[in-house]
Amino acid sequence: MIKDLKYKFILFTFLLVLEGFSQQYKIDSVNVAIKNAKHDTTRMSLYIALSTYFYVSNPDTIIPICLEAIAIADRNMTNANALEKRSYLKNRAGALNNIAVVYKNRGDIAEALEAFIKTVKLYEDIGEKKGVANAFNNIGAIYDNQGDIPKALECFGKSLKILEEVGNKKGAASALNNIGFIYSSQGDFVKALEYHNKSLAIRKEINDEAGMGASLNNIGGIYRKQGDILKALSYFNESLKIREKIGDKKGIGSSLANIAAMYVLIGDPDCSPQKSPQCMQVGMEKALTYFFQSLKIREEIKDKQAIASTLSSIGGVYIQQRKYALAATYIKRALVISRELGFPELIFNSERLMSRVDSATNNFEGALEHYKQYIKYHDSITNEQTRKASIKSQLKYEFEKKEAVIKEQQEKERIIAEEKDRFQKIVIGSVIIGLLLVIIFAAFVFRSLRTTRKQKLLIEEKQKEILDSIRYAKRIQTSLLPTEKYITNVLDRSKKK
Numbered sequence: 001m002i003k004d005l006k007y008k009f010i011l012f013t014f015l016l017v018l019e020g021f022s023q024q025y026k027i028d029s030v031n032v033a034i035k036n037a038k039h040d041t042t043r044m045s046l047y048i049a050l051s052t053y054f055y056v057s058n059p060d061t062i063i064p065i066c067l068e069a070i071a072i073a074d075r076n077m078t079n080a081n082a083l084e085k086r087s088y089l090k091n092r093a094g095a096l097n098n099i100a101v102v103y104k105n106r107g108d109i110a111e112a113l114e115a116f117i118k119t120v121k122l123y124e125d126i127g128e129k130k131g132v133a134n135a136f137n138n139i140g141a142i143y144d145n146q147g148d149i150p151k152a153l154e155c156f157g158k159s160l161k162i163l164e165e166v167g168n169k170k171g172a173a174s175a176l177n178n179i180g181f182i183y184s185s186q187g188d189f190v191k192a193l194e195y196h197n198k199s200l201a202i203r204k205e206i207n208d209e210a211g212m213g214a215s216l217n218n219i220g221g222i223y224r225k226q227g228d229i230l231k232a233l234s235y236f237n238e239s240l241k242i243r244e245k246i247g248d249k250k251g252i253g254s255s256l257a258n259i260a261a262m263y264v265l266i267g268d269p270d271c272s273p274q275k276s277p278q279c280m281q282v283g284m285e286k287a288l289t290y291f292f293q294s295l296k297i298r299e300e301i302k303d304k305q306a307i308a309s310t311l312s313s314i315g316g317v318y319i320q321q322r323k324y325a326l327a328a329t330y331i332k333r334a335l336v337i338s339r340e341l342g343f344p345e346l347i348f349n350s351e352r353l354m355s356r357v358d359s360a361t362n363n364f365e366g367a368l369e370h371y372k373q374y375i376k377y378h379d380s381i382t383n384e385q386t387r388k389a390s391i392k393s394q395l396k397y398e399f400e401k402k403e404a405v406i407k408e409q410q411e412k413e414r415i416i417a418e419e420k421d422r423f424q425k426i427v428i429g430s431v432i433i434g435l436l437l438v439i440i441f442a443a444f445v446f447r448s449l450r451t452t453r454k455q456k457l458l459i460e461e462k463q464k465e466i467l468d469s470i471r472y473a474k475r476i477q478t479s480l481l482p483t484e485k486y487i488t489n490v491l492d493r494s495k496k497k
Helices: 002-018 023-036 040-053 059-076 082-106 109-125 129-146 149-166 169-185 189-205 209-226 229-246 249-266 277-300 304-320 324-341 344-360 364-480 484-496
Strands: none
Touching: 040 059, 040 082, 059 082, 082 109, 082 129, 109 129, 129 149, 129 169, 149 169, 169 189, 169 209, 189 209, 209 229, 209 249, 229 249, 249 277, 249 304, 277 304, 304 324, 304 344, 324 344, 344 364
C-alpha cells in the first residue's frame, strides 16, 4: 500500500512537471522515468497511466506505450505468483482496451473489435467487473455504428447492469448515454433526451467534465433533429467550452463541426432579418471557419471518418457559395477516404455532392456517373435502413418490455427489503425489551437475595445470643449445685454412721 501511494504521488508530480514542456520532451522524460523504475509491475503501471494521460493530447503515443506494457506482462507472467499474475493481467487488459480505443477512433473497426473482445476475456478471467462493463460498452458502440442493433443493445444492457451492481456511476452514465443514442436513431427523441439527461445528471454529480461535454453535445444533436437549431447551438457551444477546458481534441473537433453545421442551417443568428441572403452568407463564412478548425484537429488525431465527413461539409458550403473548384477539391478528398473506409453513408454523401459540382460546371458525363453511384448507395442505405427500422422497432418493444419487468422486479425487491427491514426492527426491539426485562428481573432477584442474606445474618446473631445465654446459665447452675459425685459421697458417709 505504501509503495502504491508513493508511486501515485511520484506519477502525479511527474505529470504536473510535464505540463509545461514540449510534446517531444514529454515523451523523452517518460522514457527516462520508465527506464529508472525498479520493478516491472511499477514500470507497466506507469506505461498504462501515461497512455491514458496522452489520450487527448497525443494519441499517436498510446499504441507503442501500451504494446511495451503488454510485452512486460508477457515476459513476467510465467514466474509470477498469484497476486503478481493478477496485476499483470489487469494491466494487460487495460493496455488492450486503450489500443482498441485508438483503433476505433482511427476507423480500424475490425482491429478495435478484436482488441475489445480480448479485453473482455482478460477482465472476466480476473473477475474485474468494472473492466468487463467498460469493454462491453465500447463493443456496443462499435456494433451500433455498424448497424447491428441487437448486439449493440445486448452489450449496452450487460454494461449497464454490471455498472449499477458495482456502483460505478461514471460507467453507468456512459451506458445510459449509449442507450439514448439507440432511441435517437429510432426517432424517439423524447426517450433519447430522457436517457441523455439521466447521463448528464450523473456526470455533473461526479464532476466528469469529459462526460459532461459529450452529453451536452449529444443533447444538442437531438434538438437539431427536432429542428430547434438555436437550442442545439446553445448546447454545442456549452459542450465546446468544457472540451476546450480539458483539452479533449476529439470532442473539440466534434463540437466545432456541429456548431458550423448550425450556421449553415440558419446563417448568422445575430444577424437581422433572420435567413436573409446577407445573413446566410455571413453564416456560411462562420461555418467555414469552424469547419476548418475542426478539420485541423481531426487531421492531427487521424480520425479518418471525421476527416471525410468534415471535408464533405466544407465542399457543401463551397457549393452553396458557388465556388465549385474549391468544392470539388475537398469533396474528392472526402470520397477517397470514404471509399478507403468503406462507409456507405460517407460515400453516398460525397457522390451526391460531386454530382452537383459536375452538373453546375456542365460536366454532365461526370455528373451522371456520380449520380449513378449516389443512387446505388442511396438504395443500399435505404434498404438497410428499412431493415434496421424493423429490427429497431422490435428491439425497442423488447427493450421496454424487459425494462418494465426489471422495474417490476426492483419494486418487488424493494417491498421485500422494506418488509425484511421492518421484521428486523421488530426482532431487535423484542430483543431489547427482553434484555430490559431480564435486567429488571435480575435486579429484583439480587435485591431479594440481599434481603434474605440480611435476615439470615440477623437470625444467626439471635441464635448466637440465645446459645450464649444458655451456656452462661448452665455455668451458673453448675457452680451453685453440688456435683453428682459429691452427693454420692455424702450418702455413703451417712450410711456408715
